[in-house]
Amino acid sequence: MHITVIGTGYVGLVSAVCFAEMGYEVMGIDICDKKIAQLNNGEVPIYEPGLEDLIKKNKSRLKFTTNIQKGIEFGDIIFSAVGTPPDKDHKADLSAVKAVAKSFGESTNGYKIFVNKSTVPVGTGEICKKIIQNEVDRRGVNAEFDIVSNPEFLREGAAIKDTLNPDRIVVGTESKRAEEFMIKLYRPITRTGSPVVNTNIKTAEMIKYAANSFLATKISFINEIANFCEKTGADVTQVARGIGLDKRIGSRFLHAGIGYGGSCFPKDVRALIQKGKEFSFDFKILQAVVDVNDRQKERIFEKLHSHIPNLEGKTIAVWGLAFKPRTDDMRDAPSIRIVKRMQAEGAKVKAFDPVSMKVAKGSFANVNLVYTKNAMDAAKDADALLVLTEWDEFRTVDLNELNRVMRGNYLFDGRNIFEPEEAISAGFNYVGIGRAVKRVESSSNIKVKINKPAVEEVIRIKK
Template identity: 50%
Template sequence: MKIAIVGTGYVGLVSGTCFAEMGMEITCVDTDNRKIDSLKNGIIPIYEPGLEELVKRNVEEGRLHFTTDLTSCLDDVEVVFSAVGTPPDEDGSADLKYVLDVARTFGRHIKKYTVLVTKSTVPVGTAQKVKAAIREELDKRGCDVEFDVASNPEFLKEGAAIKDFMSPDRVVVGVESERAKELMTKIYRPFMLNNFRVLFMDIPSAEMTKYAANAMLATRISFMNEIANLCDRVGANVDMVRKGIGSDARIGNKFLYSGCGYGGSCFPKDVKALAHTAREHGYTMQVVEAVERVNELQKSVVVEKLQQSLGDLRGKVVALWGLSFKPETDDMREAPALVIIDRLLEAGAEVRAYDPVAIPECQRRCAGKAIYYAQSPYDAATGADALALITEWKQFRIPDWTRLQAAMRGNVLIDGRNIFDKEEAAAAGFLYRAIGK
């Protein structure tokens, strides 16, 4: 089976590579010449565990191809996946420019029945706009080529994307015809031989499912951050509260961890877009809008705790462990670290930062800012008055307390992800502060 995937960002590259790994012939398309040249040479533009090896193997075995020209492969493929970016506009809405560009190219050049599947996260109603754009281009050509549109939102977790794609807990597909349903069944059956968990539904429901899922997860995080902030004020321990409520089968224990806020390419953007879609239809989603407000405030909690512990931050040296929005990725989109760095620099503090993979990305995003990028966690801590853990990379979880104490000038430790043992840290001489403990 031959498939084209437009967009070689996180979703497009992971999807294309995993489809190829399952034996399909995949052509990944991108307008960025440098990115395509790099991919052809085995250089991966994103960090995702296991991805580089999969790309190289499938390129070598002739199943995975890269090009800048979608039209060069349209005659051969049965399905085109659109995995282009949908960046947020200033009002929070999703920018559909690239999605509609793909639709127009598709409409200008298809010569036989082909399905265009939207894999990008798009607002409800996008499929109708895509369909109209294709039909408009076909009308200009005076053609009546049959086609279908479908929605197949992704639910990949950065850092575990390959496992999620190869062994999904469910695949959501919105279709309008049996013919499209049969093609999508053919594509996903190899991934689910033991338990076929493709949920077919109408396209608007599929589009809404993606936003609803991310908004629900973001809500749980913001809710627990609110509980943690109250725990700080009343003397409760949020870890105990989490265990207590997570034991309730109606609630469960996933996504109940408090910290210094969520970031990434999905939750912030999708929460904003869902709220904007509601406003466009004359409805205000009070809970969803509160989730976003809580999260933005939470990104400043670490700095507030530093100020409470150190007082005036002018001239103080603060070490940051972790820069990416979560472990096992170099993604810093909407990362709490960006807010924390800005707040610290504005307060006159000196910032020493370390991350296993995200330093190049931070250098790009924070170009011109006075940040010392360390070679190791203990290099970052050298001479620091305080250490703040921002991203819970595994290598930070059991620090050498003696070495850390010897490296630092002060003893303030702010645990922005609640991963350290309070008694251990205190016994090593640290003034330990966490989120909600």
Template identity: 50%
Template structure:
């Protein structure tokens, strides 16, 4: 099928490349000239494992193209995905819909025959109706079209694999013909026995917010519990293991840490709160989830201050800057909060991340912040280390070497990645989250 994907970010690029890999002819459209030039030059603007090879392969065989030309991209395809951003907007913390509405306006302006518009961005319930209205308002002909909702559930860091092996595909569609075409488009997944849930458009829009809000709730619940574990000498890692063995609960998203970040959970939880308030429904649970998360992001500072009481002039090394491992995404990352706190305390910060350094350099600039190219030079001469992102490579570091290179070997492991006993045996003054 001929497909256009509007918005070539984490979701759009992965879906565009994945759909091309399934044999479709895909054009990825973006308003960001630099991004499109990079992609046309064979460079991948984001870090996402396995993505480069899928993009290269399908670009080479002519099934995947990149453009900034909205007219051409919209006219030539019968299926159009909207994958633009929906960040938090203004004081009411609702979803900023301006990118969606601008994409809808472009579709309306250039629509030339029957098209299915698939909204993949995470959007408030009722958005499909608004997109439909905007397309109609801008249309200069009577081409028919249908707006459906197909929310995205991929995880950054495993996005390509998630595209190929989704837990489920949710398609919200209220139109028979569009349902038949989409059944055909998603047939490869049906043959792989991946569940496809058809429902009405509004339920699909709600499923996405509800799923992210539930995952965020689990994380905040464990983070609050971790503080109690510390007071009562229980081990949150064991608590989470014991809970997860219950098949009604399951083990995923039960790890205490430094709070969730990224471009989804924080903004989606807030947008759902906004939707609840707007519809005069109680939003207490989710409001608490959000504020517990904001509190959690500040918990590393008191922990390092317990080990080093005056941070003025001291060097603190941060291991991990991305909001989670296997991504370069730093949106709402706990590391940003921590760096600001440490700099305010007068500390010098050295930091290392396998892939997110460039994004951090663009986002914050402090004279007292130095980003290094390897973990050993970040730790060298420091008074304390705070492990913020649980990259696998941090499990394998030569901590004996690191311990020897530090001025004082204080260590706060905010992801409970390392073994407390081993770390203490090596001479670290070690503290973690929710463990005795």
């Protein structure tokens, strides 16, 4: 079986490589000359753990080209994994998907299956079918084809594991022939247990949006609970554990923080709301999810300003720029807005991220940001430290040493990676998200107002 994957970004490249790992001959296509040149030189254009090794391992079964016609002629099955970014009205921009469907219609030369792997709004399969049929009719060729929706659920940072060992594979199609083809294609994965959910095309398209919207809802929910914890003296991390152990709720996506970002949740939740409007449907819950998330991004500034009202001339260290750990993806990363705003308010910002600094330079093109070679260098002589991405290497830092190298003692933990008591004992004025202090050790140089409910109110005098 020959497989073509069009769009070799975070989803397309990982899919292509994993199909090769399953033993298929794979051709990856992209319009970006630079990306294809890099891949043909053995370089990996994105950071994804394990990807480089898997590409090397499957080199003989992987080809990359910008020639889309060649790609469509090559594949028995053509995956479209191009981007579907938001347009100016927050709808999914389908121009790349439509362009790929048109190319498919222009070049298909026998029975082939067109698979939408990109996240596309309900009804896109029908649109692609019409585009392809028009091209096939225009050419007057007898080229049969079927449409499948096979949305992707991988997480950046764990993309290979998620692709080779998915929770489920969703296959939406109206064609028995295509369904059997897809079942055969995924057999190397399904034989070890991953279930296939067979649906019609529209249902498969909806499953993807419903999944992302639900996960975003969990995040906004716990952020709202965190904000209320701050008012009452409860601790959100313990609340999350207490509810997450209930199997009906589950513990994942219950980490309070500075709001969700990234290339999927922000655009997909808004795109579903917009799709609803086309049907005069009002997604009340999802609008609240977006509003809570927008407000959460402001909360970190409220916290910052309540302790350091004037940022002019202050040095602020930032740990983490990527929207989440184990990726270099900067799309819609909360750090972009936060860093730019601190800069605009006159702060000098020093930042460190273990992998995304090269990509970040594009996101901060006109920002005078100082990039450092490690986390401690960023913190050196800083008045305050902001943790914006929960990289593991930040969790294990020596807090006493950290406090020693800093000028000030404010630790704004936007991801709740530290225990308040440990940070306070190390001399920090700790500000987390919805945290409370469990117990207070008495010490001659620690002064704590224990009557105040939230950690933000806990004052620590720097040694």
